[in-house]
Amino acid sequence: MSRRTRELNATTAAPVFAALGDRKRLALLARLANGQPQSIVQLTRGMGLSRQGVTKHLTILEQTRLVTSERVGREIRFTLQSNRLGEAKRYLERASQQWDDAIGRLQKLVEK
């Protein structure tokens, strides 16, 4: 029984958004979204950052489960976890929906 896809709350969502809150990390995710799993050196290319710097970012992304990694020989291949992005997306969805509902109720009151 995997608990991987339960809903995020303020406490669990914050680290995920924090992980998304960096240009370089978003760039890494965008790279991974484009196709196959990629190794650290591959992801380092054209990133304007040292390999160790990239590793740090990938560690953060992995800790928040936005990516997963798999060792293949001497390489480590990173894969985007789109379901995790989905969880973050749904969190925002709920917040904005709640607000829109509140506004809607308020307007009805005013109209009466």
Added chain:
Amino acid sequence: MSRRTRELNATTAAPVFAALGDRKRLALLARLANGQPQSIVQLTRGMGLSRQGVTKHLTILEQTRLVTSERVGREIRFTLQSNRLGEAKRYLERASQQWDDAIGRLQKLVEK
């Protein structure tokens, strides 16, 4: 011609996610999502934080346009901007969709 609701890219999205990447700030947004615009002292209540601390968080939320403020007498009322949340949501939507599409194409290739 307002440019407020154009699409986010990696550069413009990062600060928004960074703003969302803090428990306290998510709590503030949740509060604002519950109903009417609220002042700083109101938002401070039960936050376990000094008024100035809350002000700092609200400043960050306002700089990224997740909230707007309006002066009313000696108070400042903060309002949630649900469309901004929507922009962030759509950014995540695109990334995960792109990945899912890539995976789909890959599987088709394998099946052949």
Added chain:
DNA sequence: CATAAGAGCGACCTCTTGGTTGCTCATTAC
């Protein structure tokens, strides 16, 4: 086997973040 390639680990540095306190200013209430 020797070497190259991919990655881990630790030390280090600087700038930013999240938080505080203290004081001042403006607006409302009595």
Added chain:
DNA sequence: GTAATGAGCAACCAAGAGGTCGCTCTTATG
């Protein structure tokens, strides 16, 4: 008019983030 309330500003502090370098370890490759 005086007090109380809401907010701004500046200084300060500790901890964390983002980045580097240097060295070691492991896994191919020739």
